[in-house]
Amino acid sequence: xxxxxxxxxxxxxxxxxxxxxxxxxxxxxxxxxxxxxxxxxxxxxxxxxxxxxxxxxxxxxxxxxxxxxxxxxxxxxxxxxxxxxxxxxxxxxxxxxxxxxxxxxxxxxxxxxxxxxxxxxxxxxxxxxxxxxxxxxxxxxxxxxxxxxxxxxxxxxxxxxxxxxxxxxxxxxxxxxxxxxxxxxxxxxxxxxxxxxxxxxxxxxxxxxxxxxxxxxxxxxxxxxxxxxxxxxxxxxxxxxxxxxxxxxxxxxxxxxxxxxxxxxxxxxxxxxxxxxxxxxxxxxxxxxxxxxxxxxxxxxxxxxxxxxxxxxxxxxxxxxxxxxxxxxxxxxxxxxxxxxxxxxxxxxxxxx
Numbered sequence: 001x002x003x004x005x006x007x008x009x010x011x012x013x014x015x016x017x018x019x020x021x022x023x024x025x026x027x028x029x030x031x032x033x034x035x036x037x038x039x040x041x042x043x044x045x046x047x048x049x050x051x052x053x054x055x056x057x058x059x060x061x062x063x064x065x066x067x068x069x070x071x072x073x074x075x076x077x078x079x080x081x082x083x084x085x086x087x088x089x090x091x092x093x094x095x096x097x098x099x100x101x102x103x104x105x106x107x108x109x110x111x112x113x114x115x116x117x118x119x120x121x122x123x124x125x126x127x128x129x130x131x132x133x134x135x136x137x138x139x140x141x142x143x144x145x146x147x148x149x150x151x152x153x154x155x156x157x158x159x160x161x162x163x164x165x166x167x168x169x170x171x172x173x174x175x176x177x178x179x180x181x182x183x184x185x186x187x188x189x190x191x192x193x194x195x196x197x198x199x200x201x202x203x204x205x206x207x208x209x210x211x212x213x214x215x216x217x218x219x220x221x222x223x224x225x226x227x228x229x230x231x232x233x234x235x236x237x238x239x240x241x242x243x244x245x246x247x248x249x250x251x252x253x254x255x256x257x258x259x260x261x262x263x264x265x266x267x268x269x270x271x272x273x274x275x276x277x278x279x280x281x282x283x284x285x286x287x288x289x290x291x292x293x294x295x296x297x298x299x300x301x302x303x304x305x306x307x308x309x310x311x312x313x314x315x316x317x318x319x320x321x322x323x324x325x326x327x328x329x330x331x332x333x334x335x336x337x338x339x340x341x342x343x344x345x346x347x348x349x350x351x352x353x
Contacts, residue, residue: 037061037088040226041192043181052194053150053222054131060088061191062224064129064136064143066155067240067347068166068201069335070216078205078214079110079320079335080164081117081347082143082157084127084136096124103127105138106327107157109164110320110334111207117325117333118159151196153220158206166203168218171196172275176252177267184228185256186265191225197242197250197271217242219250219347233258235352237287237301239316239336243344247273251342253306255287257352263287268308284309293321300324300332300353312341318348 037060056062068080084105091100101124108117120138127138134153135144141157152169174195176182182193199218204211219240229235234257241251250271258264266287268280291303302321306314316338323334332350 038226050132053134056224059224062086065221068218070214072212081108099124119327161209164205168199171198174275193223196220198248238349241346314341
C-alpha cells in the first residue's frame with residue numbers, strides 16, 4: 001500500500017527535486033492528504049496485461065510493493081519490504097533530468113526485535129519501469145521478471161550490511177475490490193489494485209553482515225490512483241495475511257482513520273487458493289485496537305481484534321514492535337501474525353500516527 005510519503009512529497013520535496021536543495025520543513029499532514037494528482041481512476045476500466053504491470057502516467061500516485069515473511073535454514077525468521085513509488089509533479093522545467101515524475105524507493109528488513117530501513121530518490125534516468133519484460137529499477141535496486149512472462153521475479157537490493165537476493169514464483173493474480181477497482185473512502189476515493197499474494201520465495205539475505213539461506217511467502221501489490229483520502233482523515237491501517245495451511249488462503253484489509261483516530265471506512269477481500277477474490281461488505285468489518293506500544297511519545301497499535309461475518313474473532317499482533325521506517329518521513333511497516341478465525345502471518349502498514 002502507498003504510505004503518506006507520496007502525498008507529503010508533493011509539497012515538501014518540490015524544492016529538492018527542482019534545484020537539489022534540502023527539503024523544506026514538513027507541512028502538516030492534513031494539508032496534503034486531500035490533494036489530487038492526475039486523473040481519477042474510473043470504475044469498470046478493464047485491466048490489461050502486460051500493460052498494467054507498467055506505468056500509468058495519467059494517475060499521479062503509483063507503487064510497486066513487495067513484503068515477505070521468510071525463514072532461514074537455521075529456523076530464524078525475517079521480514080523484508082521493498083517498494084518503488086512514482087508520483088507526478090508537473091512543472092515548466094525543461095531538462096533531460098526531469099520528466100515531471102519523482103521516484104523513490106524503500107528497502108527494509110527485520111529480525112527478532114531489530115528493524116532497519118533505507119531509502120533512495122531519483123529523477124529521470126535513474127529509475128525505470130517497463131511492462132514487458134517487467135522491470136522496476138532505481139539505481140542498483142530492482143524487481144524484475146526472469147523471462148518474458150511476469151513470473152518468476154527476482155528482487156535484489158543492498159545497503160550497508162543488509163541485502164537480499166530472492167526469487168519469487170508460483171502465485172495466482174488477485175484483482176482486489178471490484179475487478180481491481182478498490183474504493184478507499186465513503187466519498188469515493190479509489191485506486192486500481194491487484195496482488196500476487198502467494199509468492200513462493202527462495203534465496204539469500206544478509207542481516208547485520210551475516211548471510212542466511214531463506215524460504216517463505218511474499219505478497220506483491222500494484223496500485224495506482226489520483227487521490228486516496230478525504231480532508232478529514234488522518235491515515236490508514238492496512239493488513240495482508242496468508243494462512244499457514246499448505247493450500248494457501250489470503251485476507252486483505254484496509255481501514256481509513258478519522259480525526260479521532262477511529263476507523264471511518266474499511267474495505268477487505270478474502271482470497272481463495274486460486275487467487276479468486278471475494279469482497280467483504282464494508283459494513284460487516286469491525287476492527288478495534290486492543291493493545292498499543294509507545295514509540296518516541298507516540299502510540300502505535302500492537303494488537304487488533306477483527307470481526308468478520310461467518311468467522312470467529314481474529315486477533316492480529318505485531319511481531320517486531322518498533323517497525324517504523326524512520327526515513328524522510330516515518331511510518332510503521334512490519335510483520336504481523338494472526339490467530340483465531342484466521343491463522344497465519346503477513347504484514348501491516350500504519351500511517352498517520
